[in-house]
Amino acid sequence: MRDKIDDEILEEVSEEVEMQEKNLTEKLHRANVRWPWLKIVAAIVLVVVALSVVAIVQHGAGQETGETVETENGQTEPETGMGPEEGKLEDGKTGEKTEEEKQPEPKPEAPKPVTVPQNTGRKLVALTFDDGPSASTTGRLLDILAAKKVKVTFFVLGNMAQRSPALIQREVAEGHEVESHTMSHQNLVKLSGAAIQDEIAGADAVLKSVTGSPAKLVRPPYGSVNATVRANVGKPMIIWTVDPEDWKYRNAATVRANVVSRTFDGAIVLMHDIHSTTVDAVGAIIDDLRAAGYEFLTVSELAAERGVVLQNGASYGSFRP
Numbered sequence: 001m002r003d004k005i006d007d008e009i010l011e012e013v014s015e016e017v018e019m020q021e022k023n024l025t026e027k028l029h030r031a032n033v034r035w036p037w038l039k040i041v042a043a044i045v046l047v048v049v050a051l052s053v054v055a056i057v058q059h060g061a062g063q064e065t066g067e068t069v070e071t072e073n074g075q076t077e078p079e080t081g082m083g084p085e086e087g088k089l090e091d092g093k094t095g096e097k098t099e100e101e102k103q104p105e106p107k108p109e110a111p112k113p114v115t116v117p118q119n120t121g122r123k124l125v126a127l128t129f130d131d132g133p134s135a136s137t138t139g140r141l142l143d144i145l146a147a148k149k150v151k152v153t154f155f156v157l158g159n160m161a162q163r164s165p166a167l168i169q170r171e172v173a174e175g176h177e178v179e180s181h182t183m184s185h186q187n188l189v190k191l192s193g194a195a196i197q198d199e200i201a202g203a204d205a206v207l208k209s210v211t212g213s214p215a216k217l218v219r220p221p222y223g224s225v226n227a228t229v230r231a232n233v234g235k236p237m238i239i240w241t242v243d244p245e246d247w248k249y250r251n252a253a254t255v256r257a258n259v260v261s262r263t264f265d266g267a268i269v270l271m272h273d274i275h276s277t278t279v280d281a282v283g284a285i286i287d288d289l290r291a292a293g294y295e296f297l298t299v300s301e302l303a304a305e306r307g308v309v310l311q312n313g314a315s316y317g318s319f320r321p
């Protein structure tokens, strides 16, 4: 009896096992049929995940790059020359600093005007002329400026001032600002601290003998500034934000177009009064900018109008509202 039951059970169980085996085989078969589709679905999922990861990584990298640019801008300066954009960035940096120092905003929704621009609505620009005075061109430039009633800033070389002291005196007498472009136009970043001081002191001595006072401001040749220069110049440094490259384009129409198209409110424009083609362009530049609503100030006037107190060893490319 027991054996029989056992047999029956055994038979049932083996039937059951057989059934299950069948089912399993069927399932495996179905799975095999579906496998290519599962493979495709899995591949799509993988691609989507990979793309998301790439997007996240790129986003992170972008943010990092942005920060690096700001840091670099805050800490280093171009070794040779200075493009208009670098000058703008530097100015932007200065503006940001002032904002933070003056009023740390507690609420992000609060209205933005932290630094209220003085003389709202005025468009101001400072024309500056380097490397003179030149016996052959600076007198003619002064005639044009007098006729147009425009005051500019001359960054003169000590050794040029020595040669033409009368032109320096005329610049001062006619209301222009006369500042230092160093004694002999050396690239200051290549000099020792002592040599930098000599370049500044040399020009100051000449200016003092010719005009009665040393320079208040320095324009480093090539706009070239580093930590050693900052530490040894001992005066505020004025760079620029509009550079028509008049030394390269000896063509009045090009110089005029470059200046007029690039000038903005608060810009400092770099030109050279030693090039006759530049002097040829100045009358039209003044007319064009005036027609666009610009007023002409010296560099010190522009800084004062924009409420900027110039610091020794700091460099400035523009004075925006």
Ligand code: ZN
Binding pocket: 130, 131, 181, 185, 221, 222
């Ligand atoms: Zn120069």
